[in-house]
Every structure is written in C-alpha cells, then in structure tokens.
Amino acid sequence: MANSDSGESVIRRVARIMGAFTRARPAMTTAELARATGLSKSTAHRLASELAREGLLDRDDAGRFLVGARLWELAARSNLLEEFRRKGLPFLEGIHAAVRQHVSLAVPDIDDGTVLYVERLDQYGNAVMNLGEVAARLGLTSTSPGLAILAHEPGEVRERFMVASADDGGRELRASLAEVRRAGFCRLASGLVEENVGYAVPVFGPGNAVMGAISVVLPVAEDRPEMILPVLVSAGRGLSRAMGAEKRPYSALPF
CATH class of the missing domain: 3.30.450.40 (GAF domain)
Incomplete structure (x- = not known):
C-alpha cells in the first residue's frame, strides 16, 4: 500500500478519516475533515471522495461527507x-x-x-x-x-x-x-x-x-x-x- 511523504500508509490515512466522525461531528466538509485529521485538503478530499464512491462514506445535500450505510451493512452481516x-x-x-x-x-x-x-x-x-x-x-x-x-x-x-x-x-x-x-x-x-x-x-x-x-x-x-x-x-x-x-x-x- 502506497505511503505518503511522511511514510504513513493509505490504510492509516483512511482510518484517520473514518475515525474523525463522531456523534458531535457526524458530517464534515473537506476543510473540516482536513483539520480533524491533520491531512492536507487535497488528500482529505481525494480519499473521502474515493470512500464515497465505494459507499463507505456518503455526501449530504450540502456536499459534506458522512459515514455511509455500507459500513453498517458490512458490520451487521459479519x-x-x-x-x-x-x-x-x-x-x-x-x-x-x-x-x-x-x-x-x-x-x-x-x-x-x-x-x-x-x-x-x-x-x-x-x-x-x-x-x-x-x-x-x-x-x-x-x-x-x-x-x-x-x-x-x-x-x-x-x-x-x-x-x-x-x-x-x-x-x-x-x-x-x-x-x-x-x-x-x-x-x-x-x-x-x-x-x-x-x-x-x-x-x-x-x-x-x-x-x-x-x-x-x-x-x-x-x-x-x-x-x-x-x-x-x-x-x-x-x-x-x-x-x-x-x-x-x-x-x-x-x-
């Protein structure tokens, strides 16, 4: 799995994105996601968009990212x-x-x-x-x-x-x-x-x-x-x- 310039793997960066969502912070813009994870805006947007395409994240009408239904689906069945x-x-x-x-x-x-x-x-x-x-x-x-x-x-x-x-x-x-x-x-x-x-x-x-x-x-x-x-x-x-x-x-x- 490709690493960032800091040596951090893609999996680790994805985990930081998924872990940034909380009960108090269920939906975030790219800028908010970048601040919450410490990632650059471009990296946060690219990874979050890829996760959204796979159904692991969703986007609301305002374009904010939120946890997708597919995560619940995977957990519920396995x-x-x-x-x-x-x-x-x-x-x-x-x-x-x-x-x-x-x-x-x-x-x-x-x-x-x-x-x-x-x-x-x-x-x-x-x-x-x-x-x-x-x-x-x-x-x-x-x-x-x-x-x-x-x-x-x-x-x-x-x-x-x-x-x-x-x-x-x-x-x-x-x-x-x-x-x-x-x-x-x-x-x-x-x-x-x-x-x-x-x-x-x-x-x-x-x-x-x-x-x-x-x-x-x-x-x-x-x-x-x-x-x-x-x-x-x-x-x-x-x-x-x-x-x-x-x-x-x-x-x-x-x-």
Missing part, C-alpha cells in the same frame, strides 16, 4: 459484536421492563484498557447522567461492566492492571475483583458519576471465556439491589448460554 448486540437486545429489553432503569451491553478492549458499549436502553425521564453511550469507550477499571469483565479475565491479564494501579500496589483492585468473582456481580457506587450506582454481570461465551457484560445504572437514591440483581443475574446466565457458554455456577450469593 461482525461478532453485532451478533452479540443482536442476541443481547432481548435480554436488555427484559431487564429494562422489570427495573425501568438504564441498561447497557458492553465488550472489553483489553489492549486499550476500555469497555466499548454496543447497546443501551434508556430510562425516559430519569435524571441519571449515564456516560455509557452506544459506541462510547470508558475505562475498564472505572466502570461496573469493566470490573465484571476484568474479574473473569485470565490471571496474567488481571495482574497487568493491578501493576498499573501503582498507588497501592493493586491491593484495592485485587480485592474488588476477588469480590466480583465471589459474588458473581459488580456493584460500583459513585464511580464516574457521584450520584450513580452501577451493577454489572459478566457474559461468557464458548469455553466459558468472558466476552462482555450487562449493566444497570440508576441513582444512588433509588438503589434497590433486591429488585435489580435477580433480573440482572438471570439475564447474564441466559445471554451466556445464547452465546455458547457451558452451564456454570454464577454466584455464591442467594438472591
């Missing part, structure tokens, strides 16, 4: 995340109907140290500020789904994050992950948002490897674990079976 989202949605809907709170489905990016939110159902009228937007990334160790996932990752993966917790040698994180494994769920109060409490359970796939988590976020003032946990744990078990996990004990605690 991406594991889409299968996970599709199979997970009925379970999220069941939780949402029962608890009437914000419900999310997330997957880990261990290398990046984040969780990626792939689906979310909101509670209409609830004043909770929920940062877990669809396609948003949040820290693996600062969210309830992240901790629920990390607790069930292999020991060497957990150790890597504990080492990174240099302030206390990872002792607090180690204790938190041990409690998640013991209980079968994570409860995180006043984490990223002071007024919120989040609950999450891991979702397992083939070989009982952890592949994601379902979470519920609600105001601390409305915290009702006796209502949330039975529904959430049941959904985690159900989605795990749907994703190919073997039957396994889920929690040491009765609900």
Whole structure:
C-alpha cells in the first residue's frame, strides 16, 4: 500500500478519516475533515471522495461527507459484536421492563484498557447522567461492566492492571475483583458519576471465556439491589448460554 511523504500508509490515512466522525461531528466538509485529521485538503478530499464512491462514506445535500450505510451493512452481516448486540437486545429489553432503569451491553478492549458499549436502553425521564453511550469507550477499571469483565479475565491479564494501579500496589483492585468473582456481580457506587450506582454481570461465551457484560445504572437514591440483581443475574446466565457458554455456577450469593 502506497505511503505518503511522511511514510504513513493509505490504510492509516483512511482510518484517520473514518475515525474523525463522531456523534458531535457526524458530517464534515473537506476543510473540516482536513483539520480533524491533520491531512492536507487535497488528500482529505481525494480519499473521502474515493470512500464515497465505494459507499463507505456518503455526501449530504450540502456536499459534506458522512459515514455511509455500507459500513453498517458490512458490520451487521459479519461482525461478532453485532451478533452479540443482536442476541443481547432481548435480554436488555427484559431487564429494562422489570427495573425501568438504564441498561447497557458492553465488550472489553483489553489492549486499550476500555469497555466499548454496543447497546443501551434508556430510562425516559430519569435524571441519571449515564456516560455509557452506544459506541462510547470508558475505562475498564472505572466502570461496573469493566470490573465484571476484568474479574473473569485470565490471571496474567488481571495482574497487568493491578501493576498499573501503582498507588497501592493493586491491593484495592485485587480485592474488588476477588469480590466480583465471589459474588458473581459488580456493584460500583459513585464511580464516574457521584450520584450513580452501577451493577454489572459478566457474559461468557464458548469455553466459558468472558466476552462482555450487562449493566444497570440508576441513582444512588433509588438503589434497590433486591429488585435489580435477580433480573440482572438471570439475564447474564441466559445471554451466556445464547452465546455458547457451558452451564456454570454464577454466584455464591442467594438472591
């Protein structure tokens, strides 16, 4: 693949263009795209126009570029995340109907140290500020789904994050992950948002490897674990079976 004068490949420049589109910036002119990517206007226009011809970008009536429908089409028919989202949605809907709170489905990016939110159902009228937007990334160790996932990752993966917790040698994180494994769920109060409490359970796939988590976020003032946990744990078990996990004990605690 041909490189630019800076040595950057075409693929890398295309990735910069596609990554420039955000929820706050869904459509851009050539000049805006050039500023967002650091590419020259001529390069941004040439690559964006080629992507538009292939359907990966579209153009609106004002001539601005935006993400094309073909990207969704390709992901919908061939991406594991889409299968996970599709199979997970009925379970999220069941939780949402029962608890009437914000419900999310997330997957880990261990290398990046984040969780990626792939689906979310909101509670209409609830004043909770929920940062877990669809396609948003949040820290693996600062969210309830992240901790629920990390607790069930292999020991060497957990150790890597504990080492990174240099302030206390990872002792607090180690204790938190041990409690998640013991209980079968994570409860995180006043984490990223002071007024919120989040609950999450891991979702397992083939070989009982952890592949994601379902979470519920609600105001601390409305915290009702006796209502949330039975529904959430049941959904985690159900989605795990749907994703190919073997039957396994889920929690040491009765609900």
